Amino acid sequence: MSALPVVYAIARADFLERVRRYSYLVTLLFAVYLGYAAGTGRISLRLGDYRGLYTSAWIGAMVSLVTTTFVSLVGFYIVKNAIDRDRQTRVGEILAGTPLTKVSYLLGKFLSNFAVLVSMVAVLALAAVAMQLLAAEDRTFHARGLLLPFLVLTLPAMAITAAMALLFETFRFLRGGFGNVLWFFLWAFSIGLPGLTGLPQLDPSGLWIVYQSMVPAARAGIPGYVDSFSLTIADKSVRVATGFHWNGVDWTPEVVASRLAWTAVAFALVLCGAWFFDRFDPARSRRKSGAKPRSEGVATQAGVAPELPTVRAPIATSIHLTPLASGAGHSGSSRLLAAELRLALKGYRWWWYAVAGGLLIAQFAAPLDISRGPLLAVAWLWPILVWSALGTRETRFGTEQLLFSCARILPRQFPAAWIAGILVAALTGLGAAVRLALAGQSAGLWAWAAGALFIPSLALALGVWSGTSKFFEGLYTALWYVGPLNRVPGLDFTGSASGPQAVRYALLYLAVAAILVGAAFFRRARQLRGT
Amino acid sequence: MKLEIDNVSKTYRGNVAALRSFRLELGPGVLGLLGPNGAGKSTLMRILATITQPSAGRVLWNGTDIKHDPDALRTVLGYLPQDFGIYPNLSAVEFLEYLAAVKGLGAASARKRIGELLEVVNLADAARRPLGGFSGGMRQRVGIAQALLNDPQLLIVDEPTAGLDPEERVRFRNLLSELAGERIVILSTHIVSDVEAVATDIALIAQGQLVVHGVPEALLAGVNGKVWEVVVPSGELPALRQEHLVSSTAHRNDGVHARVVAGVAPRPDARALEPSLEDAYLATLAAHRHRAAAEAAV
Numbered sequence: 001m002s003a004l005p006v007v008y009a010i011a012r013a014d015f016l017e018r019v020r021r022y023s024y025l026v027t028l029l030f031a032v033y034l035g036y037a038a039g040t041g042r043i044s045l046r047l048g049d050y051r052g053l054y055t056s057a058w059i060g061a062m063v064s065l066v067t068t069t070f071v072s073l074v075g076f077y078i079v080k081n082a083i084d085r086d087r088q089t090r091v092g093e094i095l096a097g098t099p100l101t102k103v104s105y106l107l108g109k110f111l112s113n114f115a116v117l118v119s120m121v122a123v124l125a126l127a128a129v130a131m132q133l134l135a136a137e138d139r140t141f142h143a144r145g146l147l148l149p150f151l152v153l154t155l156p157a158m159a160i161t162a163a164m165a166l167l168f169e170t171f172r173f174l175r176g177g178f179g180n181v182l183w184f185f186l187w188a189f190s191i192g193l194p195g196l197t198g199l200p201q202l203d204p205s206g207l208w209i210v211y212q213s214m215v216p217a218a219r220a221g222i223p224g225y226v227d228s229f230s231l232t233i234a235d236k237s238v239r240v241a242t243g244f245h246w247n248g249v250d251w252t253p254e255v256v257a258s259r260l261a262w263t264a265v266a267f268a269l270v271l272c273g274a275w276f277f278d279r280f281d282p283a284r285s286r287r288k289s290g291a292k293p294r295s296e297g298v299a300t301q302a303g304v305a306p307e308l309p310t311v312r313a314p315i316a317t318s319i320h321l322t323p324l325a326s327g328a329g330h331s332g333s334s335r336l337l338a339a340e341l342r343l344a345l346k347g348y349r350w351w352w353y354a355v356a357g358g359l360l361i362a363q364f365a366a367p368l369d370i371s372r373g374p375l376l377a378v379a380w381l382w383p384i385l386v387w388s389a390l391g392t393r394e395t396r397f398g399t400e401q402l403l404f405s406c407a408r409i410l411p412r413q414f415p416a417a418w419i420a421g422i423l424v425a426a427l428t429g430l431g432a433a434v435r436l437a438l439a440g441q442s443a444g445l446w447a448w449a450a451g452a453l454f455i456p457s458l459a460l461a462l463g464v465w466s467g468t469s470k471f472f473e474g475l476y477t478a479l480w481y482v483g484p485l486n487r488v489p490g491l492d493f494t495g496s497a498s499g500p501q502a503v504r505y506a507l508l509y510l511a512v513a514a515i516l517v518g519a520a521f522f523r524r525a526r527q528l529r530g531t
Numbered sequence: 532m533k534l535e536i537d538n539v540s541k542t543y544r545g546n547v548a549a550l551r552s553f554r555l556e557l558g559p560g561v562l563g564l565l566g567p568n569g570a571g572k573s574t575l576m577r578i579l580a581t582i583t584q585p586s587a588g589r590v591l592w593n594g595t596d597i598k599h600d601p602d603a604l605r606t607v608l609g610y611l612p613q614d615f616g617i618y619p620n621l622s623a624v625e626f627l628e629y630l631a632a633v634k635g636l637g638a639a640s641a642r643k644r645i646g647e648l649l650e651v652v653n654l655a656d657a658a659r660r661p662l663g664g665f666s667g668g669m670r671q672r673v674g675i676a677q678a679l680l681n682d683p684q685l686l687i688v689d690e691p692t693a694g695l696d697p698e699e700r701v702r703f704r705n706l707l708s709e710l711a712g713e714r715i716v717i718l719s720t721h722i723v724s725d726v727e728a729v730a731t732d733i734a735l736i737a738q739g740q741l742v743v744h745g746v747p748e749a750l751l752a753g754v755n756g757k758v759w760e761v762v763v764p765s766g767e768l769p770a771l772r773q774e775h776l777v778s779s780t781a782h783r784n785d786g787v788h789a790r791v792v793a794g795v796a797p798r799p800d801a802r803a804l805e806p807s808l809e810d811a812y813l814a815t816l817a818a819h820r821h822r823a824a825a826e827a828a829v
Binding site for chain 2: 321339528
């Protein structure tokens with residue numbers, strides 16, 4: 001039997017399953033928002049203090065770069081569930097019992113990933129057309145100039161993203177939160193790779209191709225221009241460079257070939273993934289998976305460790321259960337908090353605790369600026385997977401029905417889980433807090449406390465509303481990168497970059513935390529009320 | 532102690548009716564809730580467990596509407612869903628300790644109760660091992676244990692013996708029988724023998740409607756003198772199935788021994804048999820379908 005119909009069937013089924021979910025609509029809305037942000041100048045391509053006139057070539061290049069940059073980051077998180085869904089639904093085990101090859105399966109999933117990303121690209125390409133018509137800075141519409149950047153630059157980048165998402169899913173250690181965090185850094189690294197290495201070929205996003213085409217024209221047309229080229233989230237309107245004329249990228253055979261090469265790399269990544277893919281064989285996954293069994297609890301989950309021998313004893317003839325004392329069912333919340341904390345911290349390897357401990361000790365030992373700056377930043381990235389489980393653990397492990405049928409979940413279990421998250425932040429960042437207290441820096445301490453409250457609140461809200469940990473893992477890593485790591489005041493939730501504005505920002509973060517917890521509470525209350 | 536299901540209906544999106552004007556009143560004892568797949572059993576269980584709200588009607592626990600005060604029921608509820616998950620990194624003891632804390636049990640009584648429950652469900656030797664390595668049957672037994680943590684007055688178990696081996700099924704049936712005393716137990720299943728073994732009451736549900744509710748004897752009385760054994764060549768079995776309700780068959784040297792439910796002897800050489808609950812269940816279900824088809828035709 002030819003492999004092509006099989007690949008098509010896998011891709012079609014996966015794509016249909018995705019696009020019929022509510023989350024796909026949210027995905028398209030994100031694309032619409034990106035288009036809106038580009039169209040209204042919130043995200044803009046800048047050459048120093050200037051931008052080009054909104055010609056077809058400029059808009060095509062700008063929106064395609066916005067698409068390439070942002071959709072390759074966010075799109076990864078959106079499509080990184082193709083294999084996981086088959087694990088969760090146990091369709092994978094059915095497929096594993098057929099003659100389906102690993103390559104065919106992964107190619108089908110890759111095409112589905114790619115199709116989802118292309119649908120987002122299509123929305124943005126339409127937005128680009130609308131942008132030129134509405135802005136009306138240049139009424140000459142060149143379809144080729146506007147759409148070729150999407151075709152030549154964006155699509156190969158989407159292919160790479162689709163393939164990377166699939167590749168991550170084939171490695172057990174990259175399937176979960178660690179992979180989600182790693183992708184952010186990999187993405188950031190890949191954007192700057194040609195600049196870092198001086199090798200323009202190492203440019204999966206195609207950003208460098210536009211740079212190399214645009215900068216010489218800018219040098220010639222913009223007085224005082226010094227090679228600045230950036231995609232920015234602009235806080236003020238950018239001036240139009242009137243003397244700057246750019247007719248678009250010259251799509252030479254070399255340029256097209258380099259993009260085709262990246263498409264080939266995407267296919268190579270899929271084949272590489274096929275090499276490592278466990279084909280839903282639990283024996284090839286070394287550690288246990290927590291996904292819930294779907295069919296009446298009969299079989300073990302793919303990825304679960306080999307079963308223990310069943311424990312047997314003679315059938316009991318008499319059963320003794322001590323009646324509970326009166327008043328049972330009304331015990332204090334401290335045990336529940338301890339239980340939530342244990343649940344949050346259970347399952348990590350020894351080295352995870354060792355690193356957390358090392359960071360804590362370092363906060364005590366290092367100079368104050370280092371302690372509350374980079375050390376606290378790293379200490380508050382390390383437990384990201386602990387926080388990302390907040391609000392999603394019940395969905396992920398299928399324990400909603402067990403928990404939601406218990407009394408007083410909202411006033412007891414919900415706050416216990418949240419406080420456990422705060423305690424994790426407080427414990428991992430304790431060194432910096434003590435140092436700030438000893439130094440009498442009350443403003444810094446305020447900022448620290450606001451950060452410790454903000455992180456679990458963000459995790460809880462995103463978790464309860466989305467039902468998945470990916471949103472928090474992606475967003476928090478990005479926020480951490482921009483704020484604490486690059487020390488952008490206002491976005492640095494640890495407060496170390498806030499300077500004299502520390503208390504103001506701390507109050508802002510406290511307010512945001514309160515809103516987030518309120519939103520999570522509201523959503524959980526609705527979940528508990530049933531449908 | 533009284534549970535009233537008062538005219539409860541549940542309609543899902545797409546106008547799919549899972550329950551239609553369902554009425555039932557329960558006191559202490561074991562109710563076996565029987566019905567074919569898709570009959571609405573799990574929907575009813577989820578409504579009773581306060582997980583889902585009915586589209587119409589109400590459920591009263593000792594006179595309190597659980598829609599308005601779900602905690603009135605939740606504090607005394609033990610619930611084993613049909614599909615449930617576990618936290619794979621916790622051991623059985625840790626998982627039960629966690630749920631005991633969620634249910635608000637005191638530390639000392641929880642510890643004692645968990646120890647006893649792990650003995651009862653035959654998991655004492657595996658109590659400290661991570662749940663991620665448990666087999667499906669072992670997980671199911673952890674589920675049974677958690678449902679009994681708070682000594683519930685209302686115990687709802689949805690397909691509890693799914694995944695259990697015959698020995699564990701017998702153990703679970705014994706457990707349910709012993710627990711029945713002064714509490715309401717609702718056992719939802721499509722395995723008639725489980726109900727036969729423990730139920731003091733039976734409710735049969737089909738197409739979201741209550742078909743019959745009563746003691747097992749009453750259900751059996753409906754097919755008294757209507758169960759027969761006939762021996763036919765295997766080639767004649769399809770024709771027999773076309774004409775009559777065949778509840779079971781067994782191939783023997785002299786042909787196929789078919790168990791037939793019919794008002795009169797299906798063949799002159801038919802031998803009358805003692806009816807079983809399975810015969811009664813299948814006959815009642817067939818009659819209900821016949822009635823429903825006739826009503827639809829009108």
